[in-house]
Amino acid sequence: MLFIIQQEWYRGIGDKLPSLSIEMEVFCYKKEDRMMEGYQKYKRQYFLPPEPCMDWAGKEYIEKAPQWCSVDLRDGNQALIIPMSLDEKIEFFQLLVEVGFKEIEIGFPAASQTEFEFLRKLIDEDLIPEDVTVQVLTQAREHIIRRTFEAVKGAKNAVIHLYNSTSLAQREQVFKKSKEEILNIAVEGAKLLKKLTEEDGGNYRFEYSPESFTGTEVEYALEVCNAVLDIWQPTADNKVIINLPVTVEMSMPHIYAQQIEYMCKHMNYRENVIVSLHPHNDRGCGVADTEMGILAGADRIEGTLFGNGERTGNVDIITLAMNMYAMGIDPELNFTDMPHIVEVYERCTRMQVHMRQPYAGQLVFAAFSGSHQDAIAKGMHYRDAQDPDHWTVPYLPIDPRDVGRVYETDVIRINSQSGKGGIGYMLEEYYGYDLPSDMREQVGYYMKDVSDHEHKELLPNEINDLFQKEYMNVNAPYALNDYHFVRQGDIVTVTMNITYEGKTQFITATGNGRLDAVSNALRDNMNLTFDILDYKEHALSKGSSSRAVSYVKIIDCRKKNQWGVGLHDDIIASSVQALFSAINRAVAQRREAEKEAEA
Numbered sequence: 101m102l103f104i105i106q107q108e109w110y111r112g113i114g115d116k117l118p119s120l121s122i123e124m125e126v127f128c129y130k131k132e133d134r135m136m137e138g139y140q141k142y143k144r145q146y147f148l149p150p151e152p153c154m155d156w157a158g159k160e161y162i163e164k165a166p167q168w169c170s171v172d173l174r175d176g177n178q179a180l181i182i183p184m185s186l187d188e189k190i191e192f193f194q195l196l197v198e199v200g201f202k203e204i205e206i207g208f209p210a211a212s213q214t215e216f217e218f219l220r221k222l223i224d225e226d227l228i229p230e231d232v233t234v235q236v237l238t239q240a241r242e243h244i245i246r247r248t249f250e251a252v253k254g255a256k257n258a259v260i261h262l263y264n265s266t267s268l269a270q271r272e273q274v275f276k277k278s279k280e281e282i283l284n285i286a287v288e289g290a291k292l293l294k295k296l297t298e299e300d301g302g303n304y305r306f307e308y309s310p311e312s313f314t315g316t317e318v319e320y321a322l323e324v325c326n327a328v329l330d331i332w333q334p335t336a337d338n339k340v341i342i343n344l345p346v347t348v349e350m351s352m353p354h355i356y357a358q359q360i361e362y363m364c365k366h367m368n369y370r371e372n373v374i375v376s377l378h379p380h381n382d383r384g385c386g387v388a389d390t391e392m393g394i395l396a397g398a399d400r401i402e403g404t405l406f407g408n409g410e411r412t413g414n415v416d417i418i419t420l421a422m423n424m425y426a427m428g429i430d431p432e433l434n435f436t437d438m439p440h441i442v443e444v445y446e447r448c449t450r451m452q453v454h455m456r457q458p459y460a461g462q463l464v465f466a467a468f469s470g471s472h473q474d475a476i477a478k479g480m481h482y483r484d485a486q487d488p489d490h491w492t493v494p495y496l497p498i499d500p501r502d503v504g505r506v507y508e509t510d511v512i513r514i515n516s517q518s519g520k521g522g523i524g525y526m527l528e529e530y531y532g533y534d535l536p537s538d539m540r541e542q543v544g545y546y547m548k549d550v551s552d553h554e555h556k557e558l559l560p561n562e563i564n565d566l567f568q569k570e571y572m573n574v575n576a577p578y579a580l581n582d583y584h585f586v587r588q589g590d591i592v593t594v595t596m597n598i599t600y601e602g603k604t605q606f607i608t609a610t611g612n613g614r615l616d617a618v619s620n621a622l623r624d625n626m627n628l629t630f631d632i633l634d635y636k637e638h639a640l641s642k643g644s645s646s647r648a649v650s651y652v653k654i655i656d657c658r659k660k661n662q663w664g665v666g667l668h669d670d671i672i673a674s675s676v677q678a679l680f681s682a683i684n685r686a687v688a689q690r691r692e693a694e695k696e697a698e699a
Contacts, residue, residue: 146359149318190221192448192449197229259341268317307342307343314356315348339374357389522544538653591612615679632653666678
């Protein structure tokens, strides 16, 4: 609450400046004052059907793909700050054809000269494939209908989409017409479409939309649609589309599903009618509305790629289709090259696909969390070994490769939040290093510290560079120049040429094996204290198959565990290099700790 307080200066000042006063604005808030009170002016604007319609609620999933109609070139285009140029529209049309759309709405040719020319170019230059139907929108007004027929003349396959608004709010506030008058507009428009088609002889199908269906009394919407159907008389060979749009989302999705089910149950000529949905996303529920609407009996969906459209947009067809795909249902659209689709979309529309956009965003498959990365890595290995025919990897609802993404750059991403699983998985997948489990943890903490210190994500090549620099073939302060083994029975003697602090010397010792002999030589001659705790070796699976990599874990004089890695063409050399790497890392860290203690 806002209070205006006039306060005279206190006496000491007021005596000297008696005429002065000030206005102070004091903002005093109580808890209840901070609440949004505007909600009180809103009321329900949707209508339930006159009978319960809940059959859809008993269905588990969508069993088959609906018919798809892209309205990107109408709804999506008119929502752009800078509408697409003619060339961009043609490129976008070709993209939609590549994806697999068999019905594509071109626009509103009677209302826009650009859309009129675009449609004529597609028809005159024979750019529409034989199996693709173009759709054009027209209001139920005579001069607009006639202009629309001029635009579509000569099209091999076309849908003429007629609409007029039927909602209570539009009837009362915009048109100021009765139900009978609004119904008559739809009927007269339907009659004119039928008459002009008969005169033209074109291969046109009809579609009708009671615009603002969600704000229309359901029984009245049914009455208008049935009146239009009685004019068009659909047959099995010439079906009609009745489109029931969520022009504005007004209810929760289950209400829309009941409205659709009621219409499907009571619509005339139902077996010859294609019930279509055209949901918008005002409440953020466009996908849910559509999925429930399909369960309720709808046959066809109008929407856009990535949900582009007026206000909060249309329903996102990519999300809908990929949701079906992730349930094991063929969506009958091709999104195997999602990066290409994103590139064309962003270039032509000047819109951006959000990084978290389902199935298409740059980060939707990315895992930075350590626990997530570990689960994904283990899930990948489980699938390879146990169930290669099915996808059940934790945190990944679909295989990223199915939409043109790759594990190496899209799944495991490394930053300060990452864990041992993800970093180990990346080193293995990219470069072939199968780190021991204990070493993965140590390397993971090291990489996380680097990322945290530098405040950035580590790319695969950076991780490899850091790994090699920190762990692999580390040759200071002890550098191995040469070595020679002699075996007598079970005893191995080693002679090594090493350099330490600028001095080169030969050292020798015996042991039960090569690595034991090298360890004894370093302990006996260089005054080093350590024990070998773990050892692993394997052929490098990435790059040159002739190279060998070894991992050695020691415990040093400070009781600290240290890992070292050796890479060499010879497996014996790689194991010796790994031991030297572990020792050199231990010495370097001990010296660093001593310096810090002195400081």
